[in-house]
Amino acid sequence: MEKKNCKALHPQSMCPAFGGLRVLTRIDGSQVCLAADQGCLYGLTFVSQFYAARKSIISPGLMNAEISGGTMIDDLRRTVEEIALDPSVRLIPVVSTCVAETAGIAEELLPRRAGNAEVVLVRLPAFQIRTHPEAKDVAVATLLERFGDFTAPKKQRSVALIGEIFPLDAMTVGSILQKIGVSSVVTLPGTALEDYREAGRAEVVAVLHPFYEKTADLIRSNGGKIVEGNPIGANATAGWITRIGRALGLESEAVAAVAQEEAAKVRDVMGRFNTLDGRVIVAGYEGNELPVVRLLLEAGLEVPYASTSIAKTPLCMEDDRVISMLGTEIRYRKFLEDDMQAVEEYAPDLVIGTTSLDSFAKERGIPAIYYTNNISARPLFFAAGAATVLGMVAGLLQRKDAWQTMREYFEGTRQGLL
Numbered sequence: 001m002e003k004k005n006c007k008a009l010h011p012q013s014m015c016p017a018f019g020g021l022r023v024l025t026r027i028d029g030s031q032v033c034l035a036a037d038q039g040c041l042y043g044l045t046f047v048s049q050f051y052a053a054r055k056s057i058i059s060p061g062l063m064n065a066e067i068s069g070g071t072m073i074d075d076l077r078r079t080v081e082e083i084a085l086d087p088s089v090r091l092i093p094v095v096s097t098c099v100a101e102t103a104g105i106a107e108e109l110l111p112r113r114a115g116n117a118e119v120v121l122v123r124l125p126a127f128q129i130r131t132h133p134e135a136k137d138v139a140v141a142t143l144l145e146r147f148g149d150f151t152a153p154k155k156q157r158s159v160a161l162i163g164e165i166f167p168l169d170a171m172t173v174g175s176i177l178q179k180i181g182v183s184s185v186v187t188l189p190g191t192a193l194e195d196y197r198e199a200g201r202a203e204v205v206a207v208l209h210p211f212y213e214k215t216a217d218l219i220r221s222n223g224g225k226i227v228e229g230n231p232i233g234a235n236a237t238a239g240w241i242t243r244i245g246r247a248l249g250l251e252s253e254a255v256a257a258v259a260q261e262e263a264a265k266v267r268d269v270m271g272r273f274n275t276l277d278g279r280v281i282v283a284g285y286e287g288n289e290l291p292v293v294r295l296l297l298e299a300g301l302e303v304p305y306a307s308t309s310i311a312k313t314p315l316c317m318e319d320d321r322v323i324s325m326l327g328t329e330i331r332y333r334k335f336l337e338d339d340m341q342a343v344e345e346y347a348p349d350l351v352i353g354t355t356s357l358d359s360f361a362k363e364r365g366i367p368a369i370y371y372t373n374n375i376s377a378r379p380l381f382f383a384a385g386a387a388t389v390l391g392m393v394a395g396l397l398q399r400k401d402a403w404q405t406m407r408e409y410f411e412g413t414r415q416g417l418l
Contacts, residue, residue: 010336012160019123020139021134023189029090084115084207101125131309133287141214148200157183160199163208169381193286210316211287232291238263265383283339283353284371285309290319302407303341307334
């Protein structure tokens, strides 16, 4: 049988709606009503449960009859009312995906409240939102626009963090910012709807990931101060703490002392890995790849190529400038084929990428791990993050010959099955 290769380019992202569902299903008291056809309902329910949503998704299960027959809005309203019968439900996000958006959903035809719950329409069509990280931005911005307490006076010395981060990172940020005089910190996306209200009163909002453009624009339009970047690596850690302190008008000497102290801790960690040597490709699709690349470069590793699924935004310009200056080729809105070509061209010692790219690398005897489960699911910030990431990378590079051994052991098996 003749093997035919697909000539189309393959963008790297989950269904965008998945990103929004990650945000919405984790809010305490929320129950999603998904406006989607049955195929999308099945797939999105599966991936949401796989990534620990721990709650069901309810849907009227739209098919051709409902969409073409004009009953879709009535079906959604009925489903919302049924969900609202549960008194524990406080939020009903109506998530509109491709089919529903194409048919048309008028927000004014949905109730703003049902039972004890607020009802919010969140539009997440894949033909409008390119990637699942950017869908997180849409979900957070939609909730902030509805619930953010922007009209109240700003809470002095308060910070809101925007970005899905490891729980230990959130705790570490809170403890370190407290040392420079910050009074309170909330993190979005989070599990408490009250955090969205409180974020509207934050004096400073630290946007940790560069794809939260809509959220940043909303905050700016309501008089909020934005701090960009994040504390990954020694140099970025010092700069981030300094920018937070400056934006809040905190005592500069105290801020500088903490900034230098935390940067020194990161450098101490890097000193324990001063024998690290190797060529690494980073090619995830979460939108937070560039700071990780900075950390690897700062630790002395070679990173000739890095890619991400998101677009180049003003929020990532510092990382882009530093990484480019250090010789890394950066690819935004990447395709799988871009990453595969980079593996062939640069012959890395380690690939940290998507599952498809990892398979491609392993077939060539190159160590490869899934970015999402191995990087995004670990602490990244400050010294603890550096120790975690560099320790994992060091272990993989030390055992890199094992991949080639496995390839040689199974040589011919795969080809014989084709």
